[in-house]
Amino acid sequence: MIIDAHTHLSDKNTEEKTKQLLFAMDGAHVDKAALITTTDPDFSMETAIKVKTKYPNRFFVIGHVSPLSATQNDRDYLEKKLKLKQIKGIKFYPGYEYFYPNDKTLLSPYMRLAKKYDIPIIFHTGDTWSVNKKARLKYAHPLAIDDLAVDFPNNKIVIAHMGNPWIMDATMIIFKNKNVYGDISGWSYEPVDQSEEKKLMGIIRYLGKADKIMFGTDFGINTTPEFVKSHIDMIENLPISSSEKKKILGENAKKLFKV
Amino acid sequence: MIIDVHTHLRGSDVDGSLRELLLAMEKSGVDKAGLIPSPSHKVSTVQVAEIALAHPDKLFAIGAANLSLPPEYMSEQLSLLERMLETRLIRGIKIFTGYDHVFPNDFEKLGPFYEIARRTGFPVIFHTGDTICYHKVAKLKYAQPLIIDDVAVEFPDLKIVIAHLGNPWITDAMAVVQKNKNVYADFSGWLYGTFGVSLTGSQVSDMTSSEHFTKKFMDAYIYHEGAERILFGTDSPVSDMASYVNFTQRLPIPDEEKEKIFWKNAKELFQL
Numbered sequence: 001m002i003i004d005a006h007t008h009l010s011d012k013n014t015e016e017k018t019k020q021l022l023f024a025m026d027g028a029h030v031d032k033a034a035l036i037t038t039t040d041p042d043f044s045m046e047t048a049i050k051v052k053t054k055y056p057n058r059f060f061v062i063g064h065v066s067p068l069s070a071t072q073n074d075r076d077y078l079e080k081k082l083k084l085k086q087i088k089g090i091k092f093y094p095g096y097e098y099f100y101p102n103d104k105t106l107l108s109p110y111m112r113l114a115k116k117y118d119i120p121i122i123f124h125t126g127d128t129w130s131v132n133k134k135a136r137l138k139y140a141h142p143l144a145i146d147d148l149a150v151d152f153p154n155n156k157i158v159i160a161h162m163g164n165p166w167i168m169d170a171t172m173i174i175f176k177n178k179n180v181y182g183d184i185s186g187w188s189y190e191p192v193d194q195s196e197e198k199k200l201m202g203i204i205r206y207l208g209k210a211d212k213i214m215f216g217t218d219f220g221i222n223t224t225p226e227f228v229k230s231h232i233d234m235i236e237n238l239p240i241s242s243s244e245k246k247k248i249l250g251e252n253a254k255k256l257f258k259v
Numbered sequence: 260m261i262i263d264v265h266t267h268l269r270g271s272d273v274d275g276s277l278r279e280l281l282l283a284m285e286k287s288g289v290d291k292a293g294l295i296p297s298p299s300h301k302v303s304t305v306q307v308a309e310i311a312l313a314h315p316d317k318l319f320a321i322g323a324a325n326l327s328l329p330p331e332y333m334s335e336q337l338s339l340l341e342r343m344l345e346t347r348l349i350r351g352i353k354i355f356t357g358y359d360h361v362f363p364n365d366f367e368k369l370g371p372f373y374e375i376a377r378r379t380g381f382p383v384i385f386h387t388g389d390t391i392c393y394h395k396v397a398k399l400k401y402a403q404p405l406i407i408d409d410v411a412v413e414f415p416d417l418k419i420v421i422a423h424l425g426n427p428w429i430t431d432a433m434a435v436v437q438k439n440k441n442v443y444a445d446f447s448g449w450l451y452g453t454f455g456v457s458l459t460g461s462q463v464s465d466m467t468s469s470e471h472f473t474k475k476f477m478d479a480y481i482y483h484e485g486a487e488r489i490l491f492g493t494d495s496p497v498s499d500m501a502s503y504v505n506f507t508q509r510l511p512i513p514d515e516e517k518e519k520i521f522w523k524n525a526k527e528l529f530q531l
Contacts, residue, residue, distance in 0.1 A: 150397070168428070169399075172388070172427055173399065175389065208451075
């Protein structure tokens, strides 16, 4: 099974964008995709859950929360969605929002929720989409995630984008902490090529295995089937065994998100 | 002549791992090895000193700062380490910043250790970079090599070794070595086991290939323009000693530079 662990839609023109995504997935033989919700631009949990309800076999939803402004109501809402299994993970956006991933006090309530429902926490890391000029990179450096992983050993954490361009830092955090995973999405606005393949092979070499690295595209930054397919081709072409390829393409995500 | 500046014993089986170490040295053609306590201090400073004393031709000991001791034992620890340095029972002090959750430039906590090392002319050695997975409490932010630049500038007469060359922050580590004449580095412990074989049994090809590690080393070597202050070390038993010697012998660098790496730099630094 092939799972794209990182895609986005939008509250605007949702239907049309969903069709685009399905078209791209079909073109690249992707079975399932994680719909990751966002605040800016808006892609709400409500919208994502509706899309998932319409295509139950093709999608699962990752919720999100802005911890600096979240109220008890927001946390209750999140818990309700977790209880109903309507969301399979919680995404944070440090960088776009000004907090560090190792802000224990701020994140504890969510770590507790995630542990209770046994779902992963996902962090945006690395460079930030240039449209959002207010983003600050210091919050998006992956190193602080090591702290969180040590302080919350029973939580599962995903470093989205592998910290790009701080890929090496993200890799050693994944190597060292059993509970940390990474997705390779969003490295390029264009179809990926040898330059991304080299980055990915560097990660696999360092880790010595491929059981915590997940295929993802960040669909939305590019919406063509060629873009999605280029990722699959890159993974298929790696000088590694086919069982390792299967893990990256979907098995790791299947296990982690229980989908 | 080959000096391995970075070896350990296993706390669970000190005698057995000592026999293995001596055997590995013989097999690999290593003449002398620096024995370092474990990050958990399960193998202690006094223990490695005693073992080295029993094998004076083969081993020398390096002490370790134990930062988890209650504060009231700190001055006792410092005077013990100082006496051991003065009498050459140990020839350096290892500091495990990532494991002990202290930044190298926390001069309040670490300054006294730097002071005794400086006074006796022996180096402090920092673990840097990747921390071993089984040690769950280690935090990488304390193990970044860049911060060591602060220590090198603040203590210009202190000799410092960046162990593991900051792997994978090798560029940062090399910049610190290049800039500060009092900073050395060993490139030990870059992999589990032997070059070319995966310990995990995973079928990912090529990940421990010596080409890959040769490139890593050569990038640093070329940047540094030579082998000044670069030390040979293995981190045995983490990495396989014979395989490391073989890897180093095959590096595409001039023989006289290799000699510096294999023993000349270490002989001078540890006053062997």
